Amino acid sequence: MKNKVRSNWFRPAVLKMKGYTPGEQPNDPTVIKLNTNESPYAPSAPILKAFQYLVDERLRLYPEPSADTLRHALSELYDWPVEGILVGNGSDEILSILFAASVGKGDLVQYPDLTYSLYPILAQIREAKTKEVKLDVSFDLPFEKFSTNARITFLGYPNPPIGNCFSLKKIEAFARKTKGLVLIDEAYVDFADGNCLDLARFNPNILILRTMSKSFSLAGVRLGFVFAHPEIIEQLMKVKDSYNVNRVTQALGLAALTSESLETVKKNVKKIRFERDTMTEALRNMGFSVPDSQANFVLATRTGKLTAESLYKNLKNKGILIRYFSHPRLRNSLRITIGTPEQNRRLLTELKKLL
Ligand SMILES: Cc1ncc(COP(=O)(O)O)c(C=O)c1O
Known part of the structure; x- marks a missing residue:
């Protein structure tokens, strides 16, 4: 197939990029x-049991569009307003939704040089400008090197692939200084000593991203969620697919929140x-x-x-x-x-x- 034809089919930014390697x-x-x-x-046993009751004639029906039953359960467990929660097909989907809602061509996004390698790929897709701030020799993050004008600043808490946590005080001080959003990716937070949820309660530009793929043993189910200010979630809701989380995933997610x-x-x-x-x-x-x-x-x-x-x-x-x-x-x-x-x-x- 001739290159000329292909170049008429796809955006140059996509033709040029390599894509994420899972x-x-x-x-x-x-x-x-x-x-x-x-x-x-x-x-857990309740999750495996719930699965047996899911495969029936109800599969012909669409799921709840915004997974409201699950959002209510998450709201109760994490003491966060329902309107401030979005559920996604894995936390990866929430990252894509956030990029689609917030980042346009030429907008700046930034992250540490070592972190989740999906952020630069999503930035490439949207033709965003990127800034990588190099972690120091002990893998700590020099926050002063971040721009305060980036659309979104990403960091992991704990930050992969090292697994260390940056100072909560420094994260908060940066969030107060930056004009943009700060996404704290807490995919691994259940294995850590603390989390950043309280920072987000007092700083409306902080989003906390979570997943059931790690500590909940549900990577195959694809279920992520984000806690943020309701006004942020309102914008993200406009961008997501109508039925972005399937019926089976929503039900298993609910079973994952039982006390057992x-x-x-x-x-x-x-x-x-x-x-x-x-x-x-x-x-x-x-x-x-x-x-x-x-x-x-x-x-x-x-x-x-x-x-x-x-x-x-x-x-x-x-x-x-x-x-x-x-x-x-x-x-x-x-x-x-x-x-x-x-x-x-x-x-x-x-x-x-x-x-
Ligand atoms: C830091 C980080 N965020 C997000 C994800 C994606 O998780 P999910 O399975 O919820 O899409 C991963 C997956 O490994 C990850 O390491």
Whole structure:
């Protein structure tokens, strides 16, 4: 097919871009999957039970357009006004909705140089200007280097792929100074010691993004939500698809908010936090530098004969998937999702043999 024809079909910005590279999702159930920060534990019993009652003739009907029943349940649990909540098909969809509502060609968006790698892709799609602020040697964020004129500033709390949390005071001081929105991506916050929800209560330009993909063990269900000022949510609602969250997802999301489900989440989080600290220590003993993580993954860096890429490939050959990034600052680093104790032990054993 001739290039000339294709260039008439798509925007130059899209033709030029590479697109996001999602982590591998192999079909082989024997693979130890420590590459995409999912939970190693099954969803709670009420969720699995709810699923059995969902597949019936009601599938012919559209779901609630704005997932109001689920929004009410979230409102109650998190003590946030219903009008200030939007539910999405994963938190990724909410990021797309936010970009569509807020960012036009040439608008500035900014984020740390190391963070969730979807933000730059969404910026490219909208032909936005971007600014990356380099995290310092201890992966802290020099907020003074951010522009105060950006449409949106993005940061993770905890921030991937390191898993550290920036100072709440500094986040708030920046939010008060900037003229734009501040999106705090709390995908991993249930594994952390604190969160930024209270900051958003007092700073109307802060949005708090959450997902059920990690601590709730529901990555396959695709359910995210955002807490923000009702006037922000009102604008986002205009941009979303009419029925953006399907019927099954809404019902499973509701089941995930029952007290029994929340108890399961709490137990799983406790196990993962314990394993995270054990894994950190074991990797440090093997000569890796591993910053303290507040998430369900760790970033392990090591220079030696075997590059991070070859460690990743060797582990893959042994049926263990972890994440390796081609980012220049991460060339010697591996991001490892915390699995079950058995999975973690297998990884450490194979890694030791390789080194
Ligand atoms: C920081 C961050 N935000 C958002 C997401 C996307 O989550 P979801 O599965 O809700 O789309 C991820 C997925 O890994 C993530 O790491």
